[in-house]
Amino acid sequence: MSPNESKSGLEIFGNTNIEKDAVARRVKPWRGFLVVFIIAIFLLTALQVSVSSSVSAATSTNRVLTMGYAEFIDSANPWIGLYDVSYIFYSYIYSYLMYPNEDGIQSPNLAKEWWYMNGTVAASLPEPTDFNNRADFPIHNNPADWPTGSIWEYNLTENVYWNDGVPFTADDVEWTFEIQIGPNFMTYWAYQPVTRWIDHVEKVNDYKVRIFFSTYENKTPIPIAWGNCLSVPILPKHAFEGKPSTYVAQQWDGYPAIGTGPLMGTDKLKDEITAKESVTLKRNPWYNFTDEDGVQKGLGAYYHRSMDIDILIMKFFSEEQTQVSSVKTGTIDACEVTAANYLAMKNDPRLPETVKLVSILSPTVYTKISHWNVMEEGTPGGLNPARLDPAIHRASALATNKQGILSGVFKDMGRIGYHIITPVWPQYYWEPGDDEISWFNVTTLEYNSTTGKNETKILYSYHDTLRHVMDYNIQRANEILDAAGYVWDNTTTYHGKHIRKIGPLAAKRLVEMGYASDISSVLGKPLSFEDIIMQENFEDREISKVLQNDFEKIGIDLYENLVNEATWNTEVYSYAFHFTETYWSGDVDPNYLLYVPTSYALWGWNEWGTANKTYDYYYDMQARTLDPVERMHWIAEACKWIYLWSGMMVTVYPSICFALNEIRWTNWGNWTEHPGLAIDHFWGETPFFFHIKWKGVETQQDTTGPIIAGIVVLAIAAAVATVIVLRKRKEKKLLEEEETETSEKEKGGEDKG
CATH class of the missing domain: 3.10.105.10 (Dipeptide-binding Protein; Domain 3)
Structure with a gap:
């Protein structure tokens, strides 16, 4: 299933060719007007191409959000990238068990609920943990060894799909964490503040996992206070079947980017990230869809999340003044700016009314x-x-x-x-x-x-x-x-x-x-x-x-x-x-x-x-x-x-500091009171996605007709002037030729006499 797509375009057929009349001695009036008409039509056609392209772009059915960044995505692999913009990109594609909302409160996502327990409780549940399993418990196999808070249980969200159409299950969560711990801990460095303390992950059923926490050195069970904040992107196990456990950290280039998030890449994603100019992301059709039985499915559907964004363009700038100019003109909709440029824009009386400036402490604790x-x-x-x-x-x-x-x-x-x-x-x-x-x-x-x-x-x-x-x-x-x-x-x-x-x-x-x-x-x-x-x-x-x-x-x-x-x-x-x-x-x-x-x-x-x-x-x-x-x-x-x-x-x-242009998008929210709405939020399910509203291009006076009419008049005037000049040149040449002929005749008569 994929979103409906529409295409518009204009093709021009035919060719014009003005033949020269080498025989005619006089420029016929109808021929001059024909030249005028052809030139005018040529100029008008060229204008139509330009106007049609502009109108097509402005009236496209796709609601496009364009964001500007001073950095580029340095890797499509969430375990390799270093830049903040890379982590922003990951959060658009991939989802996490939970995410901080606009107020920094950890909210359900791939996990719909969670709680902590001790070993005795885990062993007595309807689906109990088997502490006699030596593969998981080589040392501390007594339930009493595991204190309250050393085991966290997560109920996973059902009817969630990867953007390739495969269902998300507990296998994906178990696999994502298991490849990063134990002997692979130093290989997978990107999320070590979390993974260092994970002893192992137990799949209870298709939609429930338990994570056990212990010290890294001697595997002593310990309580963990932040089990509600596991900010690690979850990957699809099925996409890496047959690969070694170190593959993601050492060999994977990040493609294809199969996630459960609201956006996904196009077939040009790899080329775009390599080019470091811009990346185009489109709506993930599996995030919120209706199946053949009329049932709403997908991660977005479960939490009633909807967004107006059809396409998001991440545009990268190597020079900030170009980025600032772009947000002023509306070429991009939002970007981060330096403090100096923020103040310059704030004090600029010519700043467009549609440009809004925001300054806050970053939600990323910068x-x-x-x-x-x-x-x-x-x-x-x-x-x-x-x-x-x-x-x-x-x-x-x-x-x-x-x-x-x-x-x-x-x-x-x-x-x-x-x-x-x-x-x-x-x-x-x-x-x-x-x-x-x-x-x-x-x-x-x-x-x-x-x-x-x-x-x-x-x-x-x-x-x-x-x-x-x-x-x-x-x-x-x-x-x-x-x-x-x-x-x-x-x-x-x-x-x-x-x-x-x-x-x-x-x-x-x-x-x-x-x-x-x-x-x-x-x-x-x-x-x-x-x-x-x-x-x-x-x-x-x-x-x-x-x-x-x-x-x-x-x-x-x-x-x-x-x-x-x-x-x-x-x-x-x-x-x-x-x-x-x-x-x-x-x-x-x-x-x-x-x-x-x-x-x-x-x-x-x-x-x-x-x-x-x-x-x-x-x-x-x-x-x-x-x-x-x-x-x-x-x-x-x-x-x-x-x-x-x-x-x-x-x-x-x-x-x-941020600059937002409200030509196309509005309802960005109050970032001062709700910092998590800021565009540098990078933990999945970006809150502003589900907050901003599309209003299209601002309504402006339709000047297309007068412009075309004016251009036609100018085109005809220019063509007439051109014909007149050519005609005068040709008439002058004819007069010169006639004078020469008359002179030769007169000279010939004198000679004969």
Whole structure:
């Protein structure tokens, strides 16, 4: 079954040929008018082709939504792609067990309901789990070993079909998760914050599955709080029959893209993604259809979802001004724009009334981050060990002018950042307050002859409320570095700057902390650090300039190294760098983003190199605490740790700015109150799809008739003028010939006489 399609077009037949009369001595009047008529018809026909094409496009029965993006889809494979626009594309094609609605609330999708239980309950259900099955329970085969929350059961939505017409069942869910866990865990990196904790999946029946959760290392059953937020696209098992379990992650190119989502690709999908210009998606006929018995079926039908979109075009722009012009003229219907262009459009009195501007915190929890590489082991030689010193981290954090970055780079479009979870979803947000005092100490070890032991000696200390302890403060940053033993080098410049170097005390401290083998190996090293930046990212380059200026004030040389994306990924994820600029975005539930700085994510998602037992504990507790209030306590502790650690400086929660043109589409909704309506939602069943309404091209005065009439008049006038000119030229030639003949006759008569 497929949507009805209509085609319109215009074909022009025939050929015109004006023959020259080489014999005629006079231009006949009827012939001149014939020339006029033919030229006019030719021009009018050409005009008709243009007008007909425009009218055909404007009155097409397909309701087309065209979206603009500053990135292109880097892979059609949901386990390979990196860009946010790729994840947006996946969410159009594929569906997830559940999805966050416009308010961030996890809502039924491929799973219509879910709940958690313990092993004893699972063993006593009408369709019980067989704990004697050694394939699934090689170690913990006693139901009592599985605590409440370690088993989640999902009832799946019935009468759902893949876009190739094959029914969706529990086999697809079981297979999708099973290929990503166990020995394949490191092969399938894309959804590791979820899959790391999955022990196995049990198919109970065709429309019910149970997912069992345990630790990755020793398979100890553990409760999981976020079993209602498994943001993993479900794939069709039947499309990969006979393939090895690693095929999807290592060999699959993403085609054909068989999903259960509201849209699907055309037969040109592969060529379009390769070309990186635009991708055309059409309505999935199996999403909402009526069978031969008159029964409504499909994922959309079950949840009474309907949309006006027939075709969605994802158009990719390499230059933003072209994208901005396109949304102004209505060539595209919506796009994301930079803060600078947002403000320029907002202050432009000529901005079309149909263009609406929106600025919100992204529903994808988007943050901008500047950070040190703190990986202690396995990093390449030659890296400066001072990058590991907490004194360097705190001093650089105090020298980071977040307000300057927000104002200068993001034009005050956003908020100051504290940690990796933004306030877009308030139920998960923590912000430092004035009700708690925080201390920071610079220390060294000093031998106590009385006790015969090395004891911690405080070299410098300061304290303030949590809200202000990390405030921009150049003086305090210099005091920290002075106390930590980093001395000014006034004899040598680095990139034109006088900076600090590792003095004897700093070298001693680095040895004490285990960051250097001996004092002589680090003594005198300058505090000069490369800031590796993706050359394509303008915002990161501008942030680095702010940091370079302020870091110089505390004796640190930060210099940029612009690289392409491939080099950046290689350097950063192998921990072969000192400092970098980056961003993160993730799921509504904080488990996804809080997973990234854990030791569990080293040599994978964790680009900072953090391996802190205290942070890991906070993460574990938030992941395993079922009570929402108690869980929020642990989420706050994890966020507070990131805020105070200083090695990761979350500088800004940028506002994401959008431009929408309502020439063809309306009812976009209130994104400020409902951030999930924004066009960068990427978890399937995109809410704005089912919200916007088609209104067609705006009604305008019909000027086609007058234009054609005017063109005809002009065409005839031009043709007449052309004929007159030609006629005058020909008459002039005839007169010249007659004069020549008369002259020759007269001359001939004289000769004869």
